[in-house]
Amino acid sequence: xxxxxxxxxxxxxxxQNILTWQRVPARDIRFKRLEEETSFLLGYAIIYIILxxxxxxxxQYYPLPIMGATQFNQDxxxxxxxxxxxxxxxxxxxxxxxxxxxxxxxxxGIRPGLKSVLATIVMMTLGFFLNAxxxxxxxxxxxxxPDAFFRVFVGVIMPLFMAGIPEEFFFRGYLQTRLEKKWNxxxxxxxxxxxxxxxxxxSRYLLSTGIEGQAGHxxxxxxHTGLPVFIISLIFGIHWSRYRNIVLLVLTHWAVDILPSVSxxxxxxx
Numbered sequence: 001x002x003x004x005x006x007x008x009x010x011x012x013x014x015x016q017n018i019l020t021w022q023r024v025p026a027r028d029i030r031f032k033r034l035e036e037e038t039s040f041l042l043g044y045a046i047i048y049i050i051l052x053x054x055x056x057x058x059x060q061y062y063p064l065p066i067m068g069a070t071q072f073n074q075d076x077x078x079x080x081x082x083x084x085x086x087x088x089x090x091x092x093x094x095x096x097x098x099x100x101x102x103x104x105x106x107x108x109g110i111r112p113g114l115k116s117v118l119a120t121i122v123m124m125t126l127g128f129f130l131n132a133x134x135x136x137x138x139x140x141x142x143x144x145x146p147d148a149f150f151r152v153f154v155g156v157i158m159p160l161f162m163a164g165i166p167e168e169f170f171f172r173g174y175l176q177t178r179l180e181k182k183w184n185x186x187x188x189x190x191x192x193x194x195x196x197x198x199x200x201x202x203s204r205y206l207l208s209t210g211i212e213g214q215a216g217h218x219x220x221x222x223x224h225t226g227l228p229v230f231i232i233s234l235i236f237g238i239h240w241s242r243y244r245n246i247v248l249l250v251l252t253h254w255a256v257d258i259l260p261s262v263s264x265x266x267x268x269x270x
Contacts, residue, residue, distance in 0.1 A: 022244070023243050024108045024109065026185070029108070029177065031181060032101075033099070034182060037099065038179065038182050041170075041175045041178060042179075042195075044091065045171075045199075048086065048199050049198045049201075050202075052082065052200075052201075052202040053203075055077055055203065056072070057206065059077050060206055060207060062077075063075055063077075066079060067154070070263075070267050070268060071263075071264040071270065072207040073162075073203070074261065074264045074265060078203070083163070083166060084162055084166070087166040088162070088169075091169070091170050095174060106169065107246065107247070108246075110246075116245065119245075120248045120251055123251075123252040124255040125255070127252045127254075128256070128259065130256055131258075134263045134268075137268050141268050144266075145267075148266065151262075155258070155261040155263075155264065156261070156262060158261055159253075159254050163253055164251065164253040165250055168246060168249045168250045169250075171196045171233070172192070172236060172246065173240075173246050175195070176188050176192040176237055176241070177240075179191060179192060188237075188241070189234060189237035189238060192233065192237055193230050193234050193237055194230070196229065196233040197229045200225055200229050201218075201222070201225065204221045204225045205221050209270075210270035213225050232256075236253070
């Protein structure tokens with residue numbers, strides 16, 4: 001599509017009703033090389049699913065739990081290699097370095113206002129309390145660790161950089177937007193959700209022992225990991241397609257993962 005900078009039309013098409021309204025329709029966004037970017041991101045998403053199996057094998061045979069964390073997604077292989085390096089750093093280098101996009105191209109003109117701030121607070125609160133069952137266990141086990149404050153701090157911060165930012169930037173901000181432009185909203189939301197769900201499955205199939213399903217039982221993993229992740233991804237995808245508020249999605253995603261992360265760093269069995 002040429003090398004013009006991405007831009008957003010300020011006026012919404014009048015034919016959109018309350019159900020189809022979008023703050024920024026994909027057709028109003030310009031991409032530098034739509035075909036090349038879409039192909040790369042789709043290919044990378046598929047490679048990432050395969051990589052998930054390899055990382056799970058590394059954790060299975062050469063575990064490196066951070067601070068003795070109880071869950072495999074707080075293992076160094078998973079945290080630093082699988083999530084931070086391959087899902088945050090590599091795509092960001094391509095997006096910001098190779099393709100020369102800027103952060104404002106993901107923000108798509110969003111500006112903090114009272115309504116958006118309140119919406120973010122509400123969504124973060126709801127996301128946080130989705131895992132409220134961890135609170136009593138955290139309170140019970142907190143005193144067992146002399147470095148408990150540091151463990152809680154790490155448990156709170158890490159989900160932002162290994163889940164909230166990389167997952168929402170890549171799957172919603174980078175990939176889904178281009179799929180919407182190339183095809184249509186519904187297809188983009190569903191395909192992105194399928195790919196988003198799929199990369200969760202190999203690690204759970206090999207390593208999960210708790211509420212996400214039992215390792216070796218694919219039906220349990222599909223039910224306890226695949227189904228809820230797919231539903232959440234659909235909700236996030238619909239929100240992104242409608243409001244284009246990446247900040248809200250990142251912070252809500254972060255809030256959902258905080259309590260399980262803190263529990264793991266406090267060595268609380270799930």
